[in-house]
Amino acid sequence: MLGMSIRVLIADDQALVRAGFKMILGAEPDLEVAGEACDGDQAVAMAARLEPEVVLMDIRMPGIDGIEATRRIVAAAGAVRVLMLTTFDLNEYVYEALRAGASGFLLKDVPPEQLVAGIRIVAEGEALLAPSITRRLIQEFAQVVPTPTEPPRGLAELTARELEVFKLVARGLSNAEIAAELVVSETTVKTHVARMLMKLGLRDRVQAVVLAYESGVAVPGRAA
Numbered sequence: 001m002l003g004m005s006i007r008v009l010i011a012d013d014q015a016l017v018r019a020g021f022k023m024i025l026g027a028e029p030d031l032e033v034a035g036e037a038c039d040g041d042q043a044v045a046m047a048a049r050l051e052p053e054v055v056l057m058d059i060r061m062p063g064i065d066g067i068e069a070t071r072r073i074v075a076a077a078g079a080v081r082v083l084m085l086t087t088f089d090l091n092e093y094v095y096e097a098l099r100a101g102a103s104g105f106l107l108k109d110v111p112p113e114q115l116v117a118g119i120r121i122v123a124e125g126e127a128l129l130a131p132s133i134t135r136r137l138i139q140e141f142a143q144v145v146p147t148p149t150e151p152p153r154g155l156a157e158l159t160a161r162e163l164e165v166f167k168l169v170a171r172g173l174s175n176a177e178i179a180a181e182l183v184v185s186e187t188t189v190k191t192h193v194a195r196m197l198m199k200l201g202l203r204d205r206v207q208a209v210v211l212a213y214e215s216g217v218a219v220p221g222r223a224a
Contacts, residue, residue, distance in 0.1 A: 004030075005031065006054060006123045008055070008056060009033075009035050009036075009043065009050060009054070010022060010035070010036045010037070011038075011040070011056060011057045012038070013061045015038075017108065018038075021033075021115070024112045025116070031120075034052040035052070039061045039062045040062075040063050040066060040068060041063045041064055043057065043061075043073070044069050044072045047073045047080055048073075052080060053080070054083055054119050054123050055073060055080060056083050057083065058084075059086050066084060067096050067100045070101055082103055083106060083119065083122050084105045085105075085107075086106075086107060087107065087108050087109075095210075098207075098210050101207075102206070103204055104122055125204065126205075151216075154199040154200040157199045158196060162195055164182065165193060167212065167217065169193065169208050170209050170212030170213065175190055178193075196208070
């Protein structure tokens with residue numbers, strides 16, 4: 001991403017919110033507002049036409065909501081990252097949004113520097129789900145996760161260490177925390193995480209968390 005602008009599509013039904021985000025992003029030399037969508041259908045159409053790196057997606061919008069819009073955008077162009085915006089911290093939509101392919105969450109009233117940092121993180125292919133958020137999300141899984149049917153594709157290909165890393169990611173540990181737990185370097189952890197995601201066919205660690213609990217590799221309320 002060096003030397004290139006990160007193109008961002010803003011999808012929100014409130015004009016004032018869009019204007020506020022546009023102003024914040026416009027002040028950053030490496031961020032460019034590619035377009036603005038006022039509802040879910042428009043967001044899907046504009047994402048296909050403009051091919052932004054990141055979509056800032058409101059959850060509640062007229063027509064199709066942000067979750068369905070995310071599902072369609074990710075299905076059509078896997079390279080587009082969706083950063084969900086919500087006024088509620090971990091409301092009932094979070095789990096569905098992650099399953100739809102969202103790469104992370106931000107609260108709408110997040111400080112400008114965190115919004116900007118979040119867009120850059122997601123554009124680089126990382127997931128924006130702070131360990132504290134992951135841990136609280138995990139507690140919700142007990143109510144919503146279906147009974148596992150079969151192990152995920154690629155699980156048998158993981159080495160013992162990669163499986164260990166998979167379970168620690170599912171518990172919401174950051175790379176630094178995993179490194180401390182396994183007594184290895186953070187660089188080594190990043191390598192293990194990258195290989196684990198590749199073998200499981202996952203885009204980021206958000207998907208890894210969802211998969212771990214849906215498949216029964218990790219169980220809510222029980223340490224991996």
